[in-house]
Amino acid sequence: xxxxxxxxxxxxxxxxxxxxxxxxxxxxxxxxxxxxxxxxxxxxxxxxxxxxxxxxxxxxxxxxxxxxxxxxxxxxxxxxxxxxxxxxxxxxxxxxxxxxxxxxxxxxxxxxxxxxxxxxxxxxxxxxxxxxxxxxxxxxxxxxxxxxxxxxxxxxxxxxxxxxxxxxxxxxxxxxxxxxxxxxxxxxxxxxxxxxxxxxxxxxxxxxxxxxxxxxxxxxxxxxxxxxxxxxxxxxxxxxxxxxxxxxxxxxxxxxxxxxxxxxxxxxxxxxxxxxxxxxxxxxxxxxxxxxxxxxxxxxxxxxxxxxxxxxxxxxxxxxxxxxxxxxxxxxxxxxxxxxxxxxxxxxxxxxxxxxxxxxxxxxxxxxxxxxxxxxxxxxxxxxxxxxxxxxxxxxxxxxxxxxxxxxxxxxxxxxxxxxxxxxxxxxxxxx
Amino acid sequence: xxxxxxxxxxxxxxxxxxxxxxxxxxxxxxxxxxxxxxxxxxxxxxxxxxxxxxxxxxxxxxxxxxxxxxxxxxxxxxxxxxxxxxxxxxxxxxxxxxxxxxxxxxxxxxxxxxxxxxxxxxxxxxxxxxxxxxxxxxxxxxxxxxxxxxxxxxxxxxxxxxxxxxxxxxxxxxxxxxxxxxxxxxxxxxxxxxxxxxxxxxxxxxxxxxxxxxxxxxxxxxxxxxxxxxxxxxxxxxxxxxxxxxxxxxxxxxxxxxxxxxxxxxxxxxxxxxxxxxxxxxxxxxxxxxxxxxxxxxxxxxxxxxxxxxxxxxxxxxxxxxxxxxxxxxxxxxxxxxxxxxxxxxxxxxxxxxxxxxxxxxxxxxxxxxxxxxxxxxxxxxxxxxxxxxxxxxxxxxxxxxxxxxxxxxxxxxxxxxxxxxxxxxxxxxxxxxxxxxxxxxxxxxxxxxxxxxxxxxxxxxxxxxxxxxxxxxxxxxxxxxxxxxxxxxxxxxxxxxxxxxxxxxxxxxxxxxxxxxxxxxxxxxxx
Numbered sequence: 028x029x030x031x032x033x034x035x036x037x038x039x040x041x042x043x044x045x046x047x048x049x050x051x052x053x054x055x056x057x058x059x060x061x062x063x064x065x066x067x068x069x070x071x072x073x074x075x076x077x078x079x080x081x082x083x084x085x086x087x088x089x090x091x092x093x094x095x096x097x098x099x100x101x102x103x104x105x106x107x108x109x110x111x112x113x114x115x116x117x118x119x120x121x122x123x124x125x126x127x128x129x130x131x132x133x134x135x136x137x138x139x140x141x142x143x144x145x146x147x148x149x150x151x152x153x154x155x156x157x158x159x160x161x162x163x164x165x166x167x168x169x170x171x172x173x174x175x176x177x178x179x180x181x182x183x184x185x186x187x188x189x190x191x192x193x194x195x196x197x198x199x200x201x202x203x204x205x206x207x208x209x210x211x212x213x214x215x216x217x218x219x220x221x222x223x224x225x226x227x228x229x230x231x232x233x234x235x236x237x238x239x240x241x242x243x244x245x246x247x248x249x250x251x252x253x254x255x256x257x258x259x260x261x262x263x264x265x266x267x268x269x270x271x272x273x274x275x276x277x278x279x280x281x282x283x284x285x286x287x288x289x290x291x292x293x294x295x296x297x298x299x300x301x302x303x304x305x306x307x308x309x310x311x312x313x314x315x316x317x318x319x320x321x322x323x324x325x326x327x328x329x330x331x332x333x334x335x336x337x338x339x340x341x342x343x344x345x346x347x348x349x350x351x352x353x354x355x356x357x358x359x360x361x362x363x364x365x366x367x368x369x370x371x372x373x374x375x376x377x378x379x380x381x382x383x384x385x386x387x388x389x390x391x392x393x394x395x396x397x398x399x400x401x402x403x404x405x406x407x408x409x410x411x412x413x414x415x416x417x418x419x420x421x422x423x424x425x426x427x428x429x430x431x432x433x434x435x436x437x438x439x440x441x442x443x444x445x446x447x448x449x450x451x452x453x454x455x456x457x458x459x
Numbered sequence: 460x461x462x463x464x465x466x467x468x469x470x471x472x473x474x475x476x477x478x479x480x481x482x483x484x485x486x487x488x489x490x491x492x493x494x495x496x497x498x499x500x501x502x503x504x505x506x507x508x509x510x511x512x513x514x515x516x517x518x519x520x521x522x523x524x525x526x527x528x529x530x531x532x533x534x535x536x537x538x539x540x541x542x543x544x545x546x547x548x549x550x551x552x553x554x555x556x557x558x559x560x561x562x563x564x565x566x567x568x569x570x571x572x573x574x575x576x577x578x579x580x581x582x583x584x585x586x587x588x589x590x591x592x593x594x595x596x597x598x599x600x601x602x603x604x605x606x607x608x609x610x611x612x613x614x615x616x617x618x619x620x621x622x623x624x625x626x627x628x629x630x631x632x633x634x635x636x637x638x639x640x641x642x643x644x645x646x647x648x649x650x651x652x653x654x655x656x657x658x659x660x661x662x663x664x665x666x667x668x669x670x671x672x673x674x675x676x677x678x679x680x681x682x683x684x685x686x687x688x689x690x691x692x693x694x695x696x697x698x699x700x701x702x703x704x705x706x707x708x709x710x711x712x713x714x715x716x717x718x719x720x721x722x723x724x725x726x727x728x729x730x731x732x733x734x735x736x737x738x739x740x741x742x743x744x745x746x747x748x749x750x751x752x753x754x755x756x757x758x759x760x761x762x763x764x765x766x767x768x769x770x771x772x773x774x775x776x777x778x779x780x781x782x783x784x785x786x787x788x789x790x791x792x793x794x795x796x797x798x799x800x801x802x803x804x805x806x807x808x809x810x811x812x813x814x815x816x817x818x819x820x821x822x823x824x825x826x827x828x829x830x831x832x833x834x835x836x837x838x839x840x841x842x843x844x845x846x847x848x849x850x851x852x853x854x855x856x857x858x859x860x861x862x863x864x865x866x867x868x869x870x871x872x873x874x875x876x877x878x879x880x881x882x883x884x885x886x887x888x889x890x891x892x893x894x895x896x897x898x899x900x901x902x903x904x905x906x907x908x909x910x911x912x913x914x915x916x917x918x919x920x921x922x923x924x925x926x927x928x929x930x931x932x933x934x935x936x937x938x939x940x941x942x943x944x945x946x947x948x949x950x951x952x953x954x955x956x957x958x959x960x961x962x963x964x965x966x967x968x969x970x971x972x973x974x975x976x977x978x979x980x981x982x983x984x985x986x987x
Contacts, residue, residue, distance in 0.1 A: 132591040133591060136591055136592075144592060145645065146645070147644060147645040147650055149592050149644070149885045149886070179847070179874070180874070180877065192880070192897070195877075198874060198877075200874055200909075201908075209908040211874065211903060211907050211908065211909060212899065212902035212903040212906050212907050213902065214906075214908070215906045215907070215908055215911060216912075217908070217911065217912075217915075218911060221963065222963075222968070222972070225958075225961060225964065226975060226976060229954070229955075229972060229973070229976045230975075230976040230979050230980070232954050233951055233954060233955070233977070233980060234976070234979065234980040234981060234982070236981045236982055237981060240491070240807055242808065242810060243808065244811065245823070245981075245985065246824070246981050246985075248896070249896050249981055249984075252897065252898050252901050253905070255898050255901075256898050256902045256905055256906075259898070259902065260902065260905065
C-alpha cells in the first residue's frame with residue numbers, strides 16, 4: 028500500500044513541477060541542500076542586541092550594550108557574540124525581516140508556515156512540509172525519523188497542520204546536558220539490560236490476545252507495531268543520542284548547557300542523514316530585566332551556534348546543511364525603562380533580524396537594512412514566505428507546488444512570492 | 460533453559476484459557492474464557508432485533524455474550540472513563556441479580572464523572588481552545604467549558620442545548636454559549652455556516668451545492684463581534700445596522716426571506732431542531748453510536764452524504780425516533796445502547812470478515828484515549844502531569860488529582876497527550892483524535908523513562924505490599940483486578956509467581972515489571 032501511495036505522490040510532485048507557473052521551471056530547481064537545522068529563539072530576541080546593533084542611536088535604544096566588528100569588514104554584531112564575530116564569513120544576516128505581527132502564536136505560525144493566521148486552514152510548519160517532500164514517501168530510508176525536535180515541542184500549533192500525525196516531528200524530551208540524555212522512548216534510565224530482557228519475556232508470555240485470536244485486526248497490527256519498535260530499540264538509534272561518545276573538548280566547545288548540547292546532538296543527527304532538526308531554544312521573551320537576561324543568554328547562543336557552524340564546516344557538511352536562526356519577531360528598539368519592565372523590550376514584528384548559513388546560502392553578506400534606530404525596514408523587505416521559500420528552493424522543493432491530492436486541500440506550499448530586483452527569494456545570497 | 464520453561468508455560472496458558480479454540484476450528488462459536496460467557500441473561504432489545512435481522516439477512520453471526528468481567532470494565536470506560544475498583548469488580552461478578560448490568564448502567568449514567576468524561580468529547584467537536592487557531596482565550600475557555608459541563612450534568616435536552624449555542628448573544632464571559640461563534644477559525648459567515656453544518660448536521664459544508672453554501676452563509680451574515688473595555692472580553696451580537704432583509708437558503712434547499720428586525724439565527728435554529736428535520740437527530744444519534752462503537756452507522760459520522768448510506772438504516776431511524784420521543788434526552792440514547800446485547804457482545808468476532816465490523820457483529824476493541832490512559836497511569840503512580848502551554852496564560856498548574864478528561868483547554872497539553880493522539884481541536888473533525896497505536900507510542904510504552912519513574916514511585920505498589928503482607932498471590936490478584944478488572948487465570952498466576960523468584964530482581968522491581976507488562980498488554984490498552 029505504501030508503495031502505491033508513494034508512487035502516486037511522486038508522480039504528482041513531478042507533474043506539478045513540470046506544469047507549475049513560470050517562476051520556477053523544474054529544471055532550475057536542483058537541490059543544493061540536503062538537510063536543515065532550525066534554531067528557534069522562542070519568544071523573539073532583540074535584533075538590536077544581536078545581529079543589528081545601532082551603536083549610533085541614543086542610550087534609550089542601545090542600552091548598555093556595545094557592538095564589535097566581525098571578520099567581515101563592515102559587519103558588526105553584539106559584543107557578547109565574540110565567537111560568531113570570528114566566523115561572519117560563514118553566515119549571512121537578514122536585517123530587513125518584517126511581518127508586523129506582535130502576538131507570539133500568530134507570529135510563530137506565520138514565520139514557520141509562511142501563511143497568515145487569518146486563512147481558514149492550519150498549514151503545516153516548514154519542518155513537516157520538508158519531511159513530506161523529502162521523507163519516507165520519497166525514498167527516505169533512515170531508521171531515525173526525518174523530522175526531529177530538540178527537546179520540547181513548541182506546542183504553539185500542531186506542527187503537522189492539516190498533513191496529520193504522520194508528519195509530526197519526533198520530540199526528544201530529556202536534557203542533552205544530563206547523562207544519560209533520556210530521549211523519551213529511546214533511552215531508558217535506571218533499568219539494566221538484563222532486566223529489560225526479563226520483562227520483555229514476561230510481557231510476551233502474558234500478552235497473548237494477538238497470538239491466539241489473530242483475526243482481530245487491531246491486535247494484529249498492534250503486535251506488528253511492537254515488533255518494529257523493539258527492532259528499532261535494539262539498533263543503533265540510541266547511540267546517536269549518546270553524547271558520552273563525543274570527546275570532552277567538543278562537548279565543552281559547544282557549551283555545557285542544554286542549548287549547546289542540543290546543537291551538538293543536531294550535528295550528530297545531520298551526520299546520520301536526518302533531514303530536518305529544530306532546536307527550540309526558550310527564554311527570549313525578555314519583557315523585563317532584558318539586559319541582565321541577555322548577558323546570560325548571548326554567550327550561550329554564541330558558543331552553541333558558532334560551534335555548530337564551524338563543526339559542520341570542518342566536517343564538510345555545511346554546504347549541504349541550511350542553518351536558519353530566528354524567533355517569531357524582534358523586540359521594540361526603544362527600551363522601556365519604567366517599572367514593571369525595568370529596562371525591557373516588548374514584541375516587535377515590524378523589523379527584525381534572521382541569520383542564515385550553509386546549504387547554498389552565501390556567507391559574509393547582509394540582506395536589507397533597518398533605519399538608524401532599528402524601527403523600520405528601509406531596504407529590501409524580506410517577508411516570511413521569502414525566507415521559507417528560499418529554504419524550500421535550496422532543498423529543491425518548489426514553493427508553488429500544491430500539496431499532494433490525498434490531503435484534500437487544493438493549496439500551494441506558500442502564497443505567491445514576488446519576483447524582481449530586491450524582492451522575493453533571497454537570490455542575492457544564494458550560490459549560483 | 461529459562462526460555463524453554465517460559466515457552467512451556469505459555470503453552471499451558473493457552474491450552475487452559477483458549478483450548479476450545481483449537482479443539483474445534485477457530486471459526487466455531489466456542490466460548491473463550493475469561494472473556495465470554497455461554498448464555499445471554501440480558502433481554503433482547505429493539506436495537507438487537509434490528510441488528511440481528513440485518514445480520515441474518517447477510518448470513519453473519521452475532522458474537523458471544525461478553526463476560527461480567529469484560530462488561531464491567533467496558534461499561535466503566537464507556538460511561539465515565541475510569542477503571543472500576545477491585546472491590547466493585549468482585550461484587551459485580553458475585554452479584555446474582557439478573558438485572559445487575561442494567562442497574563450498573565443506571566448508576567454510572569447518573570455519576571458526575573459521566574458528564575465530565577463526555578464533556579471532553581463535546582470540547583473536541585466544539586473546538587475549545589484558548590490559542591491559535593481558535594483563540595477563545597483562557598477566560599472564554601473556562602466559561603464555555605463550565606457551561607458544557609453543567610449542561611451535561613443537568614442532562615439538558617439536546618434541542619435546547621443546540622438552540623442556546625446557535626442563538627445566544629452577549630459577552631463571552633457572561634453568556635458562555637456565545638463562544639460557539641468565537642470558536643471558529645475565520646469568523647466570517649462562510650466559516651460559521653460551515654462549522655454549524657459540520658457540528659449539528661454531520662455534513663461537510665464544502666460538499667453542499669455552491670448555491671446552498673452561499674444561501675446558508677447569508678443567514679449568518681448578521682453575526683457580529685465587538686470588544687468591550689474588559690481585557691479579551693468580546694460581545695457576540697445580532698448586527699442589524701443595515702436594516703436589510705436576509706435572503707437565505709436552508710440546507711434542504713428551502714428559500715427564506717427574513718425581515719430586517721428578525722435575527723436570522725433564530726430562523727435557522729427553528730428549522731434545525733424541528734423533529735422532522737432530516738439532519739438534526741440523525742447526526743447526534745449516529746455520533747453517539749460511533750463514540751461507543753468506534754464506528755458510526757453512517758461512517759464517518761461527520762461526513763454524511765447521499766453516497767454514504769447507513770449500514771443499517773432501520774437502526775438509525777429507530778434511534779432518531781427514540782431521541783425525539785424522549786424529548787431529546789441524550790442519556791436515554793446512551794441507556795438503550797448500553798442495555799443492548801449488541802453492545803454487550805464479546806470483542807472477539809466470529810471471523811476476520813470485515814462485514815462483521817460494519818454491521819456491529821462484535822464489540823470492536825478501542826485503544827484507550829490519551830486522556831483516559833494518562834488518568835489511569837497517574838492514578839496508579841499517584842503522580843500528576845507537567846503541562847505546557849504556548850504562553851504564560853493559560854496557567855498550566857493543574858491540581859494533580861484533576862482528571863485529564865477535564866482539561867478544558869485544548870491549548871494546555873503535554874508530550875504524553877500529544878503522543879497518544881489528543882486532538883488539536885482546530886477543525887472539530889472526529890478524525891482529529893487519533894486512537895490508533897503507532898510505533899512512537901509503542902516505543903514510549905516499552906522504553907520510556909517517564910513511565911518507568913511513574914511506576915517506580917507508585918503509591919499503589921507501596922500500599923499493595925503493606926496490605927497484602929507480601930502475599931504474592933494476593934498481589935498478583937489485586938494487580939489484575941485493578942488493571943484488567945478480572946482475576947488472573949491459573950497459568951498467568953504461575954508465570955507471574957515464577958517472575959517473583961527470578962534472581963536479581965527485588966519484590967518491588969518484580970511488581971513494577973508486572974505492572975509495566977500489563978500496561979503494555981493489549982487487554983489493558985484497549986477497551987474491549
